[in-house]
Amino acid sequence: MANVQLIGIKKHFGGVKAVDGIDLEIKDGEFLALLGPSGSGKTTLMRLVAGLEEPTGGRIVIDGADVNDLAPRERGIAMVFQSYALYPHKTVFGNISFPLSVEKMPKAEMQKKAEWAAGLLGIGHLLDRMPSQISGGERQRVAIARALVRKPKVLLMDEPLSNLDAKVRHTAREELKLFQREINVTTIYVTHDQAEAMGLGDRIAVMHDGTIRQIGTPEAIYHDPANTFVAGFVGIPPMNFLEREGVVIGFRPEALLPAEAVPAEESMRLRFIVERVEDLGSHRLVYGTIGGTKVIANLFFRTPIAEGEERDFAVSNRDLRRFDLRTGERVRP
Amino acid sequence: MSTRRLFERETFLAPLLLSPVAVYMVLMVGFPFAMAFVYSFSNVTVGNPDFHMTGFGNFTAVLGDPVFRKSLLNTFIFTFISIGLVLILSNMLSELLTRQFRAKWLIRFLIMMPWTAPIALGTIGYLWFLDSVFSPLDWLLRTWGLLGKPHALLGPMSNMYWLGQPGLAMASVILVHVWRLLPLATMIRIAGMNSIPREIIEAAQVDGAGYYRRLFHIVLPLLLPVISVTVLFSTLFTFTDMTVVWVLTKGGPPDHSTQVLASFAFLKGIQGGDLAQGAAISLFFFPVLAGVAAVVLRIAKKAVVT
Incomplete structure (x- = not known):
């Protein structure tokens, strides 16, 4: 568990300013929702924190340490991808234990930890299955279990619910919140769905054109919008x-x-x-x-x-x- | 029934459209195969009209021939080393070519070149490269002081005689063959690489896997179907190939240092005129290639495709 600080973070792709000077502090154990329309730079910002993109300028500090020059694996982060990105040739157990096998953990300990993570998400009975043999909701849980098994300092989630159908999405959202409270991991959650952001986030950062237009609690974002963009983007209608x-x-x-x-x-x-x-x-x-x-x-x-x-x-x-x-x-x- | 109606009937149209392929297969593949099979049990030669069946005589003669045994061994060496090198090099090249850098088009163009030139012509180019007197490689080595001086690393003689020494000749033949197979293998590998979702590779990166772990635990298992196709094709091309050997060494230097099955069958059957023994040698391809095809197709079928 850790806090995350972004100081003047920029990412330009040629002439396109995907992320254009963002300062942001995410507190220890906080659930921050990054909300914005597509192309607003929210996914790029998350990928910068993950280390999958190199910033054009600025600094990223996790738990007090500058991580700019560290590879993704050295940052103590875990990520749940939009497509879940499960390894199709590995069983559910193989998927969940992969981050542990990288650390060359002894077999017995690996088994214990993978079972703990699977139990946490209620997928303990699926460990021997292949990803192609389980449902979308179950795959999403496997992806989360794989992210949590290493007990990351920061959990990054990129629209993890967007591939689920409407009914499952609702229950998944509720579970996600309960479960994040339980393990209390610092979480950055990217979404374009304001209901998800409002329902899940301790705070919401509304992004537009590579900048943060407002950051605050769901109540503040909704009732006290800082500008017409936030006022017009949040709320249906x-x-x-x-x-x-x-x-x-x-x-x-x-x-x-x-x-x-x-x-x-x-x-x-x-x-x-x-x-x-x-x-x-x-x-x-x-x-x-x-x-x-x-x-x-x-x-x-x-x-x-x-x-x-x-x-x-x-x-x-x-x-x-x-x-x-x-x-x-x-x-x- | 009008012609028009006739063409609309599947029972007529399907055989009609398939017939060119069927005729081709029977005439160009089936007939020669049957002929080879019959010849291998006969006493047929190029010059003698006498023809009668001799049973397994040709096979026992061939198996007893030390040159045949050497050719068989050489074929396996040639095939295994070539394919191994092609797999490693195509992996490296496709890593390079899936990255963004300046002059990428030039590198890609140069790598694809061997594919566009006729193999025999390209190999003739190598014949000059590896010439015993005028080899530019030797000239480079001499210029760098690696060759032609009393205490030089590669020896005091003025030339390497690439095609004149047994080990070097085999190495040369393998390298030229690898050069020729590499474009196809690389293209297949890149196509396979592009079919792996980028998020899966990134997930492995975030999960802490370094380059080699990603390669051996994620990328290669996912590429297995594609790689097995590459292996199948390369094995077929390599095992049955005689172009490179024939142009570079004609099976030499003595004693048959680079002779492979295909060149030996040609030497015996066509140049030596003993069609029966040539056919018997060629038939040794059949079980090996059928076995390779069966194994590779099994792997391809078993592998999980995303």
């Missing part, structure tokens, strides 16, 4: 934006409510033209315009509303966020 008196005003779809549901004082009144209503069971998404700008409201499923209607809506003042019109950065009163 994203935050609504309106231009008022030279600033951009943002509010979440669930904060946009029929006027009668919001106390008149301390709120902003808006005339909402309803264009389309999407019933999603537990809630309904209402698409429409306010003063010509498209907005979305997320309402409780019993709220009566009809397409084509024009109604007074309101947003409570505490749910309004202000951003600079030009830079998109948050304007705090």
